[in-house]
Amino acid sequence: MEKKHTLLLYEKEIFLNSILQEQFLYTEDYQLFIAQNEKKLLEMINNRLFDFFILNLDIVNNNLATFLKNFTECNKHENIVAYYFENKNYEEYKNYNLSFLKKPFKFNTLLNYLDNMKKTDFSLSNNYLMEHIQFIAIKKIIYNSNNHYQEHLTEKETYLLDYLNKNRNINITKADLLKKIWGVNEDINTHTLETHMYRLRLKLNKIEPNLSFSLLNQNGLYCMKDNV
Template identity: 30%
Template sequence: MSTSRPILIIEDDAALRTTLAEQLALDGSFAADQAESAAEAEAKLAIDGARFDAILLDVGLPDGDGRDLCAKLRRDGLRMPVIMLTGADAEADVVRGLDAGANDYIAKPFRAGELLARVRAQLRVLDNSEDAVFTIGPYLFRPAAKLLLEPARNRKIRLTEKECLILKYLYRAGSKPVARQVLLNEVWGYSSAVSTHTLETHIYRLRQKIEPDPTNARLLLTEGGGYRLNPAEKQAVAA
């Protein structure tokens, strides 16, 4: 089972924007949201709990230059991959886009398969970099460092490799429950002979680390024959 990763498409050409969203959906690995302007994109990014794993960004937007928007996102601390889409493919244009903080730069017209491959490549780089930071409840999750940081209490929680993999997969699932066997296969491998008891033991240990009351889990829930994260518990868990 793969979990769809949220992608924000910022493009003023409605036909191209729709085509990109359809191609992402057909791939099965992504879920696309759309914005036709820099202002709309910033509004979507500012929504509480908003999450986008990557951005496809047109250079020519009706209310500004996409490169300026990219630079602003970087100043605001956003580190998801940004792939610029543009008809301006001169060397100076490419350099300006990359200097603004873009991870990749693709000239129009482009092949959908190549674009999807580049998105996947950028996500692989992010997931294994020190820049990968995910918000889980009151915590900032840094998989590369195997750490959960709780800024409100100035606390660090060290995680094992398997705990990191469990949290990453549940995070990718959003608020959807992940069946025990699916999670077991994804974390330990399809050829592994380990039982669901092993997974349950790791979940128990995770709850001991992250739940204020492990006997009354509110962040890492048991549901639908599996487990899910409850992102709405940010304030409740932090209190």
């Protein structure tokens, strides 16, 4: 059974919260969480990762530009639906990677927004290294959903893990990794790859000591190998 995509809804209106919560209970793909104030919203996004966000722009208490800047910088996430009353104008905020939805809206319209995002972005930004270990390349994060612990990766560590994960159980040469990740030839005298691989191993071990694969370097070959 596939995991449900997690949604975080920022909405103060109890009636609308209850309606959306009930509607999402009948969907197969989504699990809804709710924050009713900005303090709770920030607390929740700092304590766990969410696949999608639904924000009511009309209830933001502080300067909206500051709120959106801080929110998008914190999440580095493009899967955000922002809704508002039709008589409001939010054209100036359309550079914050938001999908705008006018209120009132039909639930199916909201689902269509989410489904379209899922088709274009989710497969690129989310992979499960294990059932409870999520690799989110777009955010440079590996995340343990059991204890909500996460490790941040550097850009090169992200590229390394992504390439190794996409080539599971395949032996890859150092020359190939240097060319694919760094764009350099194998005859360059560098320990860059070994250093990055060592640091990546440490982070993977912190996120889950019993990961179901290991990174091997035998005879100059690297491999993300499943332990079966």
